[in-house]
Amino acid sequence: MIVDTERERQVREALAAAHFDALICRLPENLVCLAGYYPQISCSVVVYPTAGDPVLIVPRLEREQAAAGLVADVRTYEAWRLSDPSPMESALRLLVDVVVEKKLKGGVIGYEGSFEAVAPGQMAGEPYVPGLPTRQMLAELIGREPVDATDLLHAIRACKTPREIEKLRLANEVAGLGLRVFKEQAQPGRTEAEIAAAVEAAVYAHGTGYRGARYARAWAQVFSGPNTVEGWYYPVSSARVIQPGDLVMIEIGTVVDGYWSDLTRTVVAGGKATARQRELYELVLAAQRASLAAARPGVPGREADAAGRRVLAAAGLGNYFLHHTGHGIGFRYHEPIPSVHPSSPHVLAVGHVHSIEPGVYLPEVGGIRVEDDAVVLEGGAQLLSQRDFDLD
Amino acid sequence: MIVDTERERQVREALAAAHFDALICRLPENLVCLAGYYPQISCSVVVYPTAGDPVLIVPRLEREQAAAGLVADVRTYEAWRLSDPSPMESALRLLVDVVVEKKLKGGVIGYEGSFEAVAPGQMAGEPYVPGLPTRQMLAELIGREPVDATDLLHAIRACKTPREIEKLRLANEVAGLGLRVFKEQAQPGRTEAEIAAAVEAAVYAHGTGYRGARYARAWAQVFSGPNTVEGWYYPVSSARVIQPGDLVMIEIGTVVDGYWSDLTRTVVAGGKATARQRELYELVLAAQRASLAAARPGVPGREADAAGRRVLAAAGLGNYFLHHTGHGIGFRYHEPIPSVHPSSPHVLAVGHVHSIEPGVYLPEVGGIRVEDDAVVLEGGAQLLSQRDFDLD
Numbered sequence A, B: 001m002i003v004d005t006e007r008e009r010q011v012r013e014a015l016a017a018a019h020f021d022a023l024i025c026r027l028p029e030n031l032v033c034l035a036g037y038y039p040q041i042s043c044s045v046v047v048y049p050t051a052g053d054p055v056l057i058v059p060r061l062e063r064e065q066a067a068a069g070l071v072a073d074v075r076t077y078e079a080w081r082l083s084d085p086s087p088m089e090s091a092l093r094l095l096v097d098v099v100v101e102k103k104l105k106g107g108v109i110g111y112e113g114s115f116e117a118v119a120p121g122q123m124a125g126e127p128y129v130p131g132l133p134t135r136q137m138l139a140e141l142i143g144r145e146p147v148d149a150t151d152l153l154h155a156i157r158a159c160k161t162p163r164e165i166e167k168l169r170l171a172n173e174v175a176g177l178g179l180r181v182f183k184e185q186a187q188p189g190r191t192e193a194e195i196a197a198a199v200e201a202a203v204y205a206h207g208t209g210y211r212g213a214r215y216a217r218a219w220a221q222v223f224s225g226p227n228t229v230e231g232w233y234y235p236v237s238s239a240r241v242i243q244p245g246d247l248v249m250i251e252i253g254t255v256v257d258g259y260w261s262d263l264t265r266t267v268v269a270g271g272k273a274t275a276r277q278r279e280l281y282e283l284v285l286a287a288q289r290a291s292l293a294a295a296r297p298g299v300p301g302r303e304a305d306a307a308g309r310r311v312l313a314a315a316g317l318g319n320y321f322l323h324h325t326g327h328g329i330g331f332r333y334h335e336p337i338p339s340v341h342p343s344s345p346h347v348l349a350v351g352h353v354h355s356i357e358p359g360v361y362l363p364e365v366g367g368i369r370v371e372d373d374a375v376v377l378e379g380g381a382q383l384l385s386q387r388d389f390d391l392d
Helices: A005-017 A028-035 A060-067 A087-101 A132-142 A150-158 A162-185 A192-207 A275-294 A301-314 B005-017 B028-035 B060-067 B087-101 B132-142 B150-158 B162-185 B192-207 B275-294 B301-314
Strands: A022-025 A045-049 A055-059 A073-077 A109-111 A216-224 A247-256 A259-268 A326-328 A335-340 A353-356 A359-362 A366-369 A372-377 A380-383 B022-025 B045-049 B055-059 B073-077 B109-111 B216-224 B247-256 B259-268 B326-328 B335-340 B353-356 B359-362 B366-369 B372-377 B380-383
Touching: A005 A022, A005 A150, A005 A162, A022 A028, A022 A150, A028 A045, A028 A150, A045 A087, A055 A060, A055 A087, A060 A073, A073 A087, A087 A132, A109 A132, A150 A335, A162 A192, A162 A216, A162 A247, A162 A259, A162 A372, A192 A216, A192 A247, A192 B192, A247 A366, A259 A366, A259 A372, A275 A301, A275 A353, A275 A359, A275 A366, A275 A380, A301 A335, A301 A353, A335 A353, B005 B022, B005 B150, B005 B162, B022 B028, B022 B150, B028 B045, B028 B150, B045 B087, B055 B060, B055 B087, B060 B073, B073 B087, B087 B132, B109 B132, B150 B335, B162 B192, B162 B216, B162 B247, B162 B259, B162 B372, B192 B216, B192 B247, B247 B366, B259 B366, B259 B372, B275 B301, B275 B353, B275 B359, B275 B366, B275 B380, B301 B335, B301 B353, B335 B353
Parallel strands: A022 A109, A055 A073, B022 B109, B055 B073
Antiparallel strands: A022 A045, A045 A055, A216 A247, A247 A259, A326 A335, A326 A353, A353 A372, A359 A366, A372 A380, B022 B045, B045 B055, B216 B247, B247 B259, B326 B335, B326 B353, B353 B372, B359 B366, B372 B380
8 A cells, every 4th residue: 555645635625625425436547546546447446435534446356456556445346257246236235335334325425427538447448437327326325316526526636746746757758668669660661550559569568567567558649741730630540651751740648557648749751851840840849848938836727828829829820729738637648627728717736737739730731749748846847758859 | 421221220120119219329339330430539429310311420520431431411510629619519519400400309319328338439548438418418409308228229239230240350350460460479588568569569550451441459468377367357468478388368359440359369388288278278169169059040148158168067167167158249349239148138149249258267277268259140150250370
C-alpha cells in the first residue's frame, strides 16, 4: 500500500462539501484516482465513504495490484471459472456487507452516471462501463437512487498530487520511447500504418517493466502529406506511402498503469524542411512557448489560450489555428478540467495538467501541430514531456 | 452504399415483433450491425425506424466511410473546430429533423441502456458510450423515456448474414498475420511484452489496406511458463523473459472495420514439446474438434460444450477445463449469443458465430488453450480461422 495524503484530503473535502455519504465507482479512470489502482478486467469497485476508510473489491488475481494502491481494505472474489457468478454479481455480494459496515443504506451515493467518454482498463479491446444494470444495482443496494457524481469526480480529479504528477511524467517518458521510433521511421517508402505500428510496439515492448511500470500501451495515429490538412480532426493511419518532403504527423495517447500522456509531433520525411514549413513550425513552437509562459496559477484558461493564439494571429495565421490550445489530461486521454480554450470557464490552479497543442492547417502546405503536456506549479507551468528531435 | 437484404430483414422483423417504433443507437458495434459503418470518433448516430428508411448522422469527415455502408441517407455535421458545438450537440440538431420526418415523437424508441461491455470505435484509446446525457437527450427529443433495447440488439446481432460472415473471415485472416509473427517470436530470450507488441504491430501495419480492409487493430496478451497456469483468467503481458521449453500462450482480439476475431494459440518455446505437453495439446485439439462437430443448427449450446468436455473428462482432465467452451463473437470481442457453456440457454442457429476454446490448466505443467472462431451453417459448423502452426 502507498499513501497520498493530498489525494485523500481532496476526495474527502469534495465529498463533504457536496454532502455525499460515499462514492461507489467502477470506471478504471476513477479507480486510478480514488484507489491508485488500474483494473485489469475492469470489474472492480471502490466504495469511498465521506467518513471512514475506503474499501476496494477486486478479482482475486488482481489482489497484488490492488494492494499496491491507496486502499488498505482490499476484498476479493473469484472470477471466470464455471462455478463463479459474473464478476459484477460477485462484486455485489461483497458490496452488500460494505454497505452495512459503512452504514450507507439510504444514503446519498454518488456514481458515474454521465461519463460518456471513458478510459479503457488494461483489457482495452473490450472496455467495461456502468450502464443501467449498475445504476439499478446501486439503487437496490442502497435503497435509494444513486446521484450522478460525474462533475464531482471531474472536480476531484482536476488537481493532480505530486505523486500523480510523477506518474504522468513517467507516462510521458514512456511515450518518448515511441516518439524516438517515430522520428526514425517517418521516412519515404514507409506507410502511415507501418510507422504507427512500430511506435505502439516500442511503447508496449519497452514500456512494460520500464522504471517500475507494470502496464504500458499506446494508441498512435500517423497521417502524412495531404492527410495532414485536416489533421485537427482525428484521422487514423492509412496504407498511404510516405513521399519525400511530406509532412508526417503523429498523435499518440499513452497509458502507463492508468496515467495518460497525449502528444503530437510533426516532422518532414527524408530531407530538409522547406523555408515555409520551417517558418510555420517555428511559429507553432513560439505559440506553444507563449501559452506555456502564460499558464500560471490564477490565470484563466482562456488567457493561456489567447497567449499562443496571438502569436499565430500576428503572423497572419489566426484563421488556420482551428481548435483549442489544450485540455486536461491525467486519468484519461482527455479530461474536461482545465480547458485551455477561448471560452474556457476555468482558472488555472496548482496541480492542473493540460495539453498545449497549437497547430496550423494550410491547404497548400499541410498541417503542423506540436502537442506537449504541462503541469501548473506555483512558479508557473512546466512541461512533462520532452522534445528530442526537430522538424527535420 | 452496399445492400444486405438479410440484415435489413432481421432488423425490421425484430423491431416489429418487439413493437418498437425505432432504434436510436450510437455504440460503434451497433452502427456496424445496423449501418455497416465503423465510427471513427464514435460520435455518430443511427436512427432505424421500424417503417421507413434509416438515417445515419456522422461527422463530415466520416461521410465517405458512412456512405460505403448500408444506409443511403447519410447526414453530416462539422466537428472539433472552435466554432463547432460538441459532436453530440451537433448530432442532436440533425436528430430533431429526423424525428419529425419519421414521425417518432412520443414513440417507443429503443436505446442502448444496458451495454456494460462495449467494443471501442476506431479511436480505441478513448471509447465513447451512452450514459445519462444520451438517455436524457433521447427522452427530450422523443417526449417519452426511451426503452432499453439491449436484449433486442443482441438478438438482432446473433445471426450473422453471409456478408458479415465474410467480414469475420477477413478479420480472422488478418489476425493470422499476427499469429504467424507470434510463432516466429515466441522464443527464449524474448519478453512476453516484446512478443505481443510485435504481433499487434504486424496486424496494424499489414492489416491496414489488406484485401480492402481500411482499419485493422489487435490486442494481444502473451503469457508464458508459470503465468499460463492461471491463463483462464485474462493475464496481461509482462516483462518476463521466455525460458527454453516454456509454454507460451497468446490471447488476441482483432478488429477489422468493426468485425472481430478472438483467437488463442499455445506453443513451446525453443525446441520440442515434452510428451506430456504434446499429450495435453492433442487432447485439447480433440476436444475442440468434438465441439465443432457437435455445433449444428438446432443443437443446444450446452451440448456443443459437453461434446468437448467429455473428451477431456475421459482423459481425467475434467477438473482442469475450468471455463466455458465458447461465446458469441462478431460485432464485439465477446457477444452473449450463443453461449457454449454447460448452462447455456441458447440453441445454435444458422449464422451464429462463436468461439471454441477448450483449455486445461495444470499447476505442474501449465496452461494449454486453443481458441478458434466457428460459424454455424446448414451443414454444421465451420472454422473461420486457420491453424498455420503446431505446438512446437
